[in-house]
Amino acid sequence: MKLLATEKAVMMIESQNVLTFRTNMNKTKKxxxxxxxxxxxxxxxxxxxxxxxxxxxxxxxxxxxxLAIDVATKLGLM
Numbered sequence: 535m536k537l538l539a540t541e542k543a544v545m546m547i548e549s550q551n552v553l554t555f556r557t558n559m560n561k562t563k564k565x566x567x568x569x570x571x572x573x574x575x576x577x578x579x580x581x582x583x584x585x586x587x588x589x590x591x592x593x594x595x596x597x598x599x600x601l602a603i604d605v606a607t608k609l610g611l612m
Contacts, residue, residue, distance in 0.1 A: 535555050535556070535557045535566070535569060535570075535592075536555060536556045536557075537553060537554070537609060537611060538556055538591070540554075544606075544611075546593070546602075547602045547611075548603065550595065551595060551596050551600075551601065551602045552593050552596070552602060553593075553594045553596065553602050553605060554594075555592045555594065556589060556590070556591055556592075557583075557591070557592050558590065559585070559588070559589075559590045561590070561592075563581045563583060563592075566581055566583075566592050566594070567581055570594055574605050574608075576596055576597075576600040577596070577599075577600060578594055578595065578596060578597065579595045579598075582595075
């Protein structure tokens with residue numbers, strides 16, 4: 535799984551508290567949730583997925599008490 539750093543992804547971090555990941559096509563939402571929550575020690579409110587071409591993207595909305603910008607800063611994205 536890879537955190538995306540596109541202009542749209544950065545805008546979503548700032549405005550909607552959403553992290554965008556490119557993930558494996560075979561992963562379910564439950565598997566994505568478990569992996570992200572354990573990796574970053576955060577809680578997820580909702581996950582949306584998008585399949586475009588051969589790529590699967592996961593839009594992960596964090597709960598209000600966890601800030602996406604903090605996670606992005608720890609990873610060196612911001």
